[in-house]
Amino acid sequence: MPRILDVLRLDAESDLSERAIARSLSLSPSTVGNILARAKEAGLTWPVPAHLDERKVESMLFPKATGIPKIRTEPDWSHLYQESKRKGVTLQLLWLEYKNLHPEGYQYSQFCERFNQWKKTQQLTLRQEHKAGDKLFIDYAGPTIPVIDVETGEIKEAQLFVATLGASNYTYVEAQWGQDLQSFINGHVRAFQYFDAVPELLVPDNLKAAVKQADRYEPGITRTYYELASHYGCAILPARPRKPKDKAKVESAVLLVERWILAVLRNRRFFRLGELNEGIRELLVRLNEKPFQKMEGSRKSLFESLDKPAMKPLPAKPYEFAVWKMARVNIDYHITIDYVHYSVPYTLVKQEVDVRMTEFVVEIYHHGKRVASHRKAHRKGQMVTEPAHRPKSHQKHMEWTPSRLIQLSKISFGLNRRLNRKQNSSK
Incomplete structure (x- = not known):
């Protein structure tokens, strides 16, 4: 069972729902619910005792099952779904009522898992709401910017890393040589420094580029990205494939960047990446201070009054790429x-x-x-x-270095000479 400790950490230290934690860690909601339910039964809370590692926690929460599975009475999921929308009605209450009617029925974790599986088959639409300091949307712009090598005259295309906050639309942009993992991670670090704060959630667009890799060891979100999130005390909630509403904010930000930064720089020639980023930074200040058309204020003023107060402070040290x-x-x-x-x-x-x-x-x-x-x-x-x-035997063997053998030979030779002289004098 992977990432048990991460599930316990996010449940204790963040306001994420079980479903959000599941998406953040690339697990199924049922798995997260199962972990939390078993941890509660075992009396295990975060932080876990120092002597418990991931393997011991797994064996504690998930002992090997024995016996033959029982046949359970299937609830009327459609009725339960309608009931769950009523004020004050929780899934746990519906489960208790179900268990009173069917004592042999599903336990709470299985009940929640099957209920969530049933909901997946329904055509539901979720309206996106962005709380202050909640989400940072991340993506790369499609168009690139040419940078000319002074020595060779070679033209390299720089990628544009874009990060925007959900509530205020306050945006960060920088040019990078590529969309590799190190550029992607360091882009986050510099974005946090630009905001001088950290959001609750990171929402990359479908785990593109450096995040999603054909990697047998770490498919999906890379461990480095998880480590970055853990260092800054936030979680990762990737946009779902083929769900445009999940990434509407960053797509709008990318469009603005293309219009107010890329278009303005189209006739300028750049010879260093740093020179390009200086030009981007000047236009980025203008973009964030540009007044809104249909409401008062700007991205910067909205960020300072809405997002910034709700965000977490930066840690003492920035994340070191690993x-x-x-x-x-x-x-x-x-x-x-x-x-x-x-x-x-x-x-x-x-x-x-x-x-x-x-x-x-x-x-x-x-x-x-x-x-x-x-x-x-x-x-x-x-x-x-x-x-x-x-091992001890190898350590002792390594003590017999050539210099030590030579020294012992000299000592042995000296002892033999003195012994021979003594024997000759006695004769």
């Missing part, structure tokens, strides 16, 4: 990452570990616990070994 990978420990108690070999405790031989790499550090985790940390090396084939990771 990439997560998975590796298997070789029989020499080393893992290989980017052609460099890093040691781990020898007890983890042949086991899989998670590897977190920043610009300078490589950290190795096993079941969520850090087991090794090394300074990042860049020379291919290099061995980075912590002596304490070796």
Whole structure:
């Protein structure tokens, strides 16, 4: 059961519903409900005790099932749905009434799961409402801006990263060389610095570009994106595919950026990415201070009075970009990452570990616990070994260095000479 600890964290530290938590973590709503229900029964709350890692929590909440499944009485979901719309009627109340009529019926988690599955088959429309400080919508503009290399004359196309707040429409824009993961993540970091605050939710457009990858280890939202959200204390709620209402805000912002920034810069020539971003920043200030046509104020004034007070403060340090990978420990108690070999405790031989790499550090985790940390090396084939990771026999063997053997040979030779002199003098 993946991301149990993330589910407990978001349920305790955010105002998200179970369905929103499920979308944020790429889980089904039934899974989130099941986790929270079992945690409540087990008396497990966030933060969990330090001695419990993801694996122990999973075994505690999801022991192996035994026995034969019972046949349950199926509720009248259509009737329950109509009842749920009445004021004060909750799903838990409907379940209690159902259990009174059918004691052998579904438990609460299964009841909620089946109810949600039934609702998926209905044609429902959700009207989007944006609370102050709630959502930040993220996307890339379609058109690009050419940047000329001064030395070679080569033209490179810069991508435009766009982030806009739901309530005030206050917008951040920057040029990047590509839509890779590092550019995408660092764009978020600089957007938070521009807002000088953090929203409750991040809403990327269908996990495009750097977020959605054909990755066996981390399909969907990458672990780096989750880590960014955890660092800033927010959650990720990706826009649903083929649901234009989910991303209407950022599409409108992209359209404005194309009209008020791209169109204005169309005849200017740029030779550095930094020069381009300086030009964008000047026009961005103008865009955010431009008065609304159908209401008083501007994006900036609305942001300062509405969004900013409701947003979270920035953490003490900005997020440092890190990439997560998975590796298997070789029989020499080393893992290989980017052609460099890093040691781990020898007890983890042949086991899989998670590897977190920043610009300078490589950290190795096993079941969520850090087991090794090394300074990042860049020379291919290099061995980075912590002596304490070796078994005792190997540590003793490594003590017999060439210099030590030479020293012992000299001592032995000296002792033999003195012994021979003593024997000759006695004769």
